[in-house]
Amino acid sequence: VPYDFRVKISQICSELNVDGIRGDIVTNRAAKALAAFEGRTEVTPEDIYRVVPLCLRHRLRKDPLADIDSGDKVRDVFKTVFGME
Numbered sequence: 001v002p003y004d005f006r007v008k009i010s011q012i013c014s015e016l017n018v019d020g021i022r023g024d025i026v027t028n029r030a031a032k033a034l035a036a037f038e039g040r041t042e043v044t045p046e047d048i049y050r051v052v053p054l055c056l057r058h059r060l061r062k063d064p065l066a067d068i069d070s071g072d073k074v075r076d077v078f079k080t081v082f083g084m085e
Helices: 003-015 022-037 045-059 072-081
Strands: none
Touching: 003 022, 003 045, 003 072, 022 045, 045 072
16 A cells, blocks of 8 residues: 555544554555455555545444434545545
């Protein structure tokens, strides 16, 4: 995962107020796994876009009774951070 992508993943986690660093770690690993699964050695922003909701949306809840976000909030922050608005 290129350094600037790792920084942007951390920025996404920060803007979403994700606690700890697990969200960063899991997102990086999932993006690498997806790229490898598809036979590539480099992670693309599209890889991150595909995995980031799966890695972070359940980490947004502060109230255990609150609904889990469908991923739209995570995707919106991704688009802002990666300049894809």
